[in-house]
Amino acid sequence: MHFALVLTNLSGGGAEKAMLKMAALLAGRGHAVDVVLLEDRREHAPPPGVRLRALVPAGKLSHGWLGKRRAAWRLRRQLLAGPPPDLIVSTLPFADEIAHIARLPRHWCRIANTLGAEIALLARHGGTKAARRRHRYTEIYGAHPLIAVSQGVADDLRATFDLRNRIEAIPNPFDVAAIRARAAEEAAGLPARPFVLHVGRFATQKRHDLLLDAWVALPAAPDLVLLTAPEPALQAMIDVRGLSARVHIAGFQSNPYPWMAAARLLVLCSDHEGLPNVLLEALACGTPVVSTDCPSGPAEILRNLPECLVPCGNLGALTQAIERQLAAPADCSRVDFSNYAPACVAAAWEALACGPGA
Numbered sequence: 146m147h148f149a150l151v152l153t154n155l156s157g158g159g160a161e162k163a164m165l166k167m168a169a170l171l172a173g174r175g176h177a178v179d180v181v182l183l184e185d186r187r188e189h190a191p192p193p194g195v196r197l198r199a200l201v202p203a204g205k206l207s208h209g210w211l212g213k214r215r216a217a218w219r220l221r222r223q224l225l226a227g228p229p230p231d232l233i234v235s236t237l238p239f240a241d242e243i244a245h246i247a248r249l250p251r252h253w254c255r256i257a258n259t260l261g262a263e264i265a266l267l268a269r270h271g272g273t274k275a276a277r278r279r280h281r282y283t284e285i286y287g288a289h290p291l292i293a294v295s296q297g298v299a300d301d302l303r304a305t306f307d308l309r310n311r312i313e314a315i316p317n318p319f320d321v322a323a324i325r326a327r328a329a330e331e332a333a334g335l336p337a338r339p340f341v342l343h344v345g346r347f348a349t350q351k352r353h354d355l356l357l358d359a360w361v362a363l364p365a366a367p368d369l370v371l372l373t374a375p376e377p378a379l380q381a382m383i384d385v386r387g388l389s390a391r392v393h394i395a396g397f398q399s400n401p402y403p404w405m406a407a408a409r410l411l412v413l414c415s416d417h418e419g420l421p422n423v424l425l426e427a428l429a430c431g432t433p434v435v436s437t438d439c440p441s442g443p444a445e446i447l448r449n450l451p452e453c454l455v456p457c458g459n460l461g462a463l464t465q466a467i468e469r470q471l472a473a474p475a476d477c478s479r480v481d482f483s484n485y486a487p488a489c490v491a492a493a494w495e496a497l498a499c500g501p502g503a
Contacts, residue, residue, distance in 0.1 A: 146498045147177040149224055151235035151244050154186035154203075158346055159422045160236050160257045161189060163294075163317040168195045170318050170491050179230070181223060183216050183243055188397065198223060208239070217246035224249060232498035234292065238282070245285045253497060254285070255292040259440040261305035262417030266349070282306060292497075294420040297441020313497065316420055318490035321482050324402055324429040332403035334395060339367040341467070342408035342432075344401055344423045345415070347376045352414045352437075354382060355460060359414075361386050362464045366471065367409055370395050406430040410470050416457050418442050425485060433474040435466045449479040 148171050150164050165180070169192035172178045178195045184206040185199035200219045206212060220243055224230065229251065235244040236255040244252055260282055268275035283306045290311040293299035299314045345351040353371070360369050369392045373379070376394075383392045398404060401423075405411060411427035413436040420442040427434050428446075436443040438454040447453050453475055455462040483489070 147230040149179045149230040149233045151181045151240050153183045153240045155189045156186040170487050216243045221247040253290050257294050258419040259301045259417045261301040295442045298419050315493045316485050318487040319425050319485040320487050321429045328402035328406040328430045340370045341410045344372040347379045350416050355414050359464045405432050415439050428477045428480045431477050433470050450475050
């Protein structure tokens with residue numbers, strides 16, 4: 146079978162990494178796989194056996210009305226120059242919109258976040274922008290079958306947009322053995338002292354402010370290491386709290402698993418997610434976690450470790466859970482990885498490709 150995965154670029158984090166893992170998995174099962182980038186920006190290398198195509202050079206893609214239609218024309222010409230792929234999957238709203246405008250056959254949108262939470266956050270700052278975003282998402286996601294990365298994301302889509310189209314909940318694949326093998330690799334820059342880890346881009350939903358407030362409230366906790374690109378605004382948040390000696394920005398790491406394996410604890414304090422890969426990755430490395438019970442994903446991942454979940458935005462609950470897990474870590478072996486087994490996930494995608502045209 147022939148699969149085509151459409152992304153804006155490869156300069157992001159979880160969604161891009163998940164699509165590359167999916168591409169590698171499908172290619173390893175003997176399928177032809179194209180990863181099509183709308184713009185040629187890369188922080189991740191394509192896996193062996195996967196063909197990478199970029200429609201325009203880095204920084205040349207316009208996000209305006211005309212630029213989107215030009216990108217859609219290029220995408221359609223690229224993918225339909227020969228026999229169409231058996232399955233085309235785009236991910237993240239901009240790539241989804243371009244693929245939607247291109248009117249591609251057998252096109253599914255992969256939804257990696259709880260869009261209802263995103264719109265609710267916008268609504269707090271004014272209803273006009275939230276209404277425009279809701280209309281845009283309804284137009285795009287009501288027109289295509291959807292892959293939701295968790296059951297929570299699927300439920301959110303139906304509730305927020307009143308969708309009646311097909312939605313399949315298929316998680317990201319996690320090869321536990323491969324993660325553990327990569328965790329054993331050498332990693333430059335690992336702290337010599339004990340540390341707690343946070344992995345995630347600097348964005349409002351990730352709640353770095355809450356995490357840093359927790360470190361103010363936990364003066365005896367180990368150092369906090371942030372795997373994210375340096376940002377002046379983030380450094381200012383650290384400095385203003387007097388945490389510059391205890392909180393360190395380590396930058397993006399192409400292999401974060403040695404960092405996860407070496408950490409005493411991984412903390413996720415987001416207000417919303419889709420399926421937070423970092424929780425599964427840390428647990429696969431044998432590292433306990435503390436996570437907000439945000440929509441969606443953490444409760445599904447941690448159904449056997451409910452003591453690791455805390456309410457969103459609750460500083461007291463977060464600090465108490467961090468203290469508990471540092472003192473008496475949860476047993477990571479209680480986590481059930483079976484839903485994320487690569488063979489099961491690949492079979493679900495193959496079933497979509499074999500099914501009736503979208």
